[in-house]
Amino acid sequence: MLSVGLIGLGTIGRVHARNIAANPEMHLAAAFDPVAARMREIADMFGARGAAHLDELLDAKDIDAVVVGSSTDTHSDIATRAARAGKSVYCEKPLDLSLDKALATAEAIRPTGVPVMMGFNRRFDESHAALHHAVKDGSIGRLQLVQMTSRGPNAVPTDDYIRASGGFYRDKGVHFFDLLRFITADEVAEVSTMGAALSDPAIGALGDIDTFIVALRMKSGALVQIDNTRRAIYGYDERIEVFGTGGLVESGRTPRRMVTRSSGDGFLSEGLHANIFERFGRTYYAAMAAFGQFVRNRENSVPSLDDAIAAQIIAEAVVIAAREARTVTISEVIGGARGA
Amino acid sequence: MLSVGLIGLGTIGRVHARNIAANPEMHLAAAFDPVAARMREIADMFGARGAAHLDELLDAKDIDAVVVGSSTDTHSDIATRAARAGKSVYCEKPLDLSLDKALATAEAIRPTGVPVMMGFNRRFDESHAALHHAVKDGSIGRLQLVQMTSRGPNAVPTDDYIRASGGFYRDKGVHFFDLLRFITADEVAEVSTMGAALSDPAIGALGDIDTFIVALRMKSGALVQIDNTRRAIYGYDERIEVFGTGGLVESGRTPRRMVTRSSGDGFLSEGLHANIFERFGRTYYAAMAAFGQFVRNRENSVPSLDDAIAAQIIAEAVVIAAREARTVTISEVIGGARGA
Amino acid sequence: MLSVGLIGLGTIGRVHARNIAANPEMHLAAAFDPVAARMREIADMFGARGAAHLDELLDAKDIDAVVVGSSTDTHSDIATRAARAGKSVYCEKPLDLSLDKALATAEAIRPTGVPVMMGFNRRFDESHAALHHAVKDGSIGRLQLVQMTSRGPNAVPTDDYIRASGGFYRDKGVHFFDLLRFITADEVAEVSTMGAALSDPAIGALGDIDTFIVALRMKSGALVQIDNTRRAIYGYDERIEVFGTGGLVESGRTPRRMVTRSSGDGFLSEGLHANIFERFGRTYYAAMAAFGQFVRNRENSVPSLDDAIAAQIIAEAVVIAAREARTVTISEVIGGARGA
Amino acid sequence: MLSVGLIGLGTIGRVHARNIAANPEMHLAAAFDPVAARMREIADMFGARGAAHLDELLDAKDIDAVVVGSSTDTHSDIATRAARAGKSVYCEKPLDLSLDKALATAEAIRPTGVPVMMGFNRRFDESHAALHHAVKDGSIGRLQLVQMTSRGPNAVPTDDYIRASGGFYRDKGVHFFDLLRFITADEVAEVSTMGAALSDPAIGALGDIDTFIVALRMKSGALVQIDNTRRAIYGYDERIEVFGTGGLVESGRTPRRMVTRSSGDGFLSEGLHANIFERFGRTYYAAMAAFGQFVRNRENSVPSLDDAIAAQIIAEAVVIAAREARTVTISEVIGGARGA
16 A cells, blocks of 8 residues: 655645545545645545645655645645655656756756656546557557647636646647657657637737647657647547558547437537546546556656656747747757756 | 330439439430320430330330339339340339239249349448348358348328338338348248337328338348338438357448537537438449349349349238237248248 | 445445445445455455344444345345345345246335335446436437347356346346336337347257347337347447437447557457446446435435336246247236236 | 530549530530540540540530640640630649749630639538538637648559659649638638658658648638648548637548448448549549539639639748748748749
8 A cells, every 4th residue: 555645635636636545555644735624625535634734744754655736836846855755756747837947856856766757647548548559569650640639628727827837838738748759659859830829819818829730750750740729619629640651540539428319410429528637537547556556666657757858848849939930959949958 | 235225214213214324334225104204304314215105115126124113013014024025124123012923923034034133222232232241251250130220211201102112011121121131141030020100190090100120030040120210300321230250240321421510519420311312322323233234244143033022022921920919930921922 | 424234245246345435425334245255355455344144234233225236046035134124225136036026025125115226237327328318308209219239248158157047038138128118218018029049059058048139119109129149259239229200319339448540451449348347337336326315315216126027027028928929018927927 | 515625534534534424414525635545445435536636626616615634734735725715624733833834824814714613623522511611601610720631542653753743742732722721711821841751762762752741820810730641551531620619520531331340359440442533533523513514604613723823822832831941921922923
């Protein structure tokens, strides 16, 4: 049994709380959140103790692993302290919105040698993961094209969310830059992009975009298209396809139910999930289970600090490409980051 | 070039006229219909001569083959006369609504030795035909179950049509009894059924049904379900599946176009064809082409007189099963028919 | 929190144990099984106490509800004793393989007034349940046809299983007779059937069948086809469609994942679940949750003793129809059962 | 009846010959090709006269319309001469591989006032056309994203074909640049791209690419992704989706038949067409029929000279974007072309 301390009890923190409790090989020992009412509620539901303050949890002898689900600006500090306290760490992405600070944090954590996993949950979607395996087992042949689409949910994010997000490329884009590296087992060579605020003028007013298309060239030569939109009125639509000389593999739309209706004007099949937790709920469970397994035997592969940095570097390259309306190489960003 | 005389220029006759004209290896030489205006129209469209009377067409030296698309009560007489005149014959089903008369007609035609094909066009649907090939090549293994569904079109038949049809089992059922023998290469051993007038009370008032389910046991032991309804508001829905120890093969729904829409309440894919000619239009062309090929070299297999009789015997067994609410063996009907 | 005692820790008992433990509003207090090792294992996994003998569990003051997952021949006795002890009862189907004994058991339990739910878990499949709602809300119009297919799993049942099952109609058929009543909110008027041992000769040698087609006429006049097979090499294939004057609603195949591949010879989409627990695992959780809710407020509708009896009567009618090769009315069986 | 003269009897010319012959409102009067044997063959099949030389056909009094299906380098000259001879013109794309020469040709043809249609047959695919209508009728809302995919056929083009093609962007890309303008009823503002020779090294050796991704921003702000590959081993895979604030409409994959098989390892549905003529055969017929209608009453909209020029300008912009690895505006190309 892995004894876990959970930090941050907002939306994602509660998802982790439930998954830790449901996992037969994990135990939710303690939880911490600045809002006391949240701690009491979680304590009641899952029998975990509420920590009086953060240090109490980080220092607790009976805690093996810390899950960092607090606000983004605290990830770096908490993950570093937890690692230095010898705890295994599961940390929500990103380490920090600033690439430089993320690099520094990774450098601070690495010497501790503790198992660290970054929360790129989409890797644990069974259908997405099938693409990783199809590339790996050679059935795709020489990879030519990857197409990733993600749209939704059917809801407008709040202004506060947008302001704290680091922008759409950094906030949502990184998930797909990580997935792309995971699926292709290849590195990105260069990127270009076009972005726009199309679904919600309020997002444009905040200086952000809600729709982007990103083109990438991999080191192997394969080409990649990623399109992302913040909102789709028809639900959470995420699909990936991988195409090469050996053929095609797709991770397709996931309907809520297998129900189809017809009253004379076509066949209406059941729609998509309303939000990411409905669509990808199972991946959070699977990711946490993979973390438990990783802490125990370190044999399975999980998203690492290096993976998080790599996805973040791609995001930075895309941000430059958007600003300068040109193709940007990854080496430009790595050089810049190292120089900083 | 096969020189063809077409008899009967109603709905199905016009379909044949167009297909004969479009076939590079056939020539529509003459047409006959009691309604003179119909003959003039077809003559104008396809350059065929209108025959002054039926005998003129049947006796014409320049005509190799006769297509019988006239009303059901004339099939037997015209097909027999055409065969005796040495013409190859393509005849719409049935030979006659009376099984005894159909048997007598077949006996009269057989000695002429002319090539005869019965118009069971569904055998020429590419998707349905795939099931025939899947059974034949062994990929189904030992056959366990056949499920045939046919619903539609989205229109109510006229009272006159119903009265002349011979009843739903004989009119539409025979298509599926024929398809079943074609797909399984097996014979029916026994049948049971339930029928009802559900979509249109007017059909019930005429003493007919508009919906039936028929259960059949094949000589091999395989079981079969057939459901047919005269009307479906969602279009022409026809599907067949074949299941055995080796797996499953399905001939599925055929959409009009590959268009899908979503506006938040599911995915609406394009609907079905409105009627049998939209859905199975291509099979009439293919059936006529198969007839031409059959007349030329007699190598390909086409629905024969014996096939038409066999399907009709199954229909008679089902009619008895409906009346007596019991399982009826095919041998009961064959014995009865022979004794008559 | 509902405090539950679980009786029977075989395959289905373990499924219930896990679901009770995962349910935030239920508590697995005690478990009983004649095999002591099973009790220790469940106790270790879920912290439940093992009962020394059955009476200890049935008499325990701290237990509100009893879940009967023991062997079929014990259902009647245990359910009756639990009800008389004032416990709410969740009982696996059937009450007893003998219709007469099932009727007597229902009569013994009813006066106790305790909440009783029969374990027809398929009612809790979200896709199947959509058909129930579509009939109820009128979108099907006047019901014409129901088609139910269930095939699989890809495994041969043991001889012992077959011998204890009561035969295929009673063992698997009742699930669909229950679903049919649930979906249509109508009663069966008459039935006919054909059955055969096609997938596995060993089943025929035991006097049972592995494939059936059942035709049913509902009191409303709607017609129904049910086909069931014990084994399908392509997995657990279960589908239901409901068709009427207002259109069609289908509960379709449920794939394991949304992955499609193509290497030149078509599109290979992900297959079906290997067995009923993979396919319907979620329905067991939902059924147990519905039981908890039913015990608390008795507002939701759950499968009742009467539902179990009704499904069993249909099965008996089908058994007679098979033996006598004729259409059998439900009233024949009810009359016979009452007379017994 | 429209009397047509056909110039060029290669692959595409024969497709047109067959479609003109099958059209009840068109008549194939004459055909010309430098290869005499081709003319004799077409004359035999369709009863058209072979022209002794090109001028004879262009000057013939009995010919209303000329279809230009000869090699690309002759389009400009023949289309101009036919227009000056007062014939209506159906011309395969492009007018000329050189944008400047295409512009000059269009300027030479326009004053003749004859009806001219450019052979962008994909506009006549029923599923693609549904997207045009969905944008037009407002059901897409404010357009956000268009995704166009075209891969295949499963065959390697010859070196000669590649050399004469003008490069992949100009040869195949223009079809999608035209479709994009047709579907969106909007103009392209700017483009960027990445291209590579991935499926066939021989294509790279010739200085061409076989795979590209193109990103476009429309004047309305909508973003567009187009991916094209010369070869896909799984057949001709072409799909388009249009997404906006009102939802999604897709023109999906078109299978050859509706056949699905399962033998235990998933569901194998029928594959795609092997080449463009199988996949889009019907669009050539529909395009030619639209030409006939356009010549008669000029009411329907067909791809015009201006449409061909517009698509060609986008292709030129993309070629520059590829060379300079940057976003290129359409106005840069138009300015350059005008200045030339």
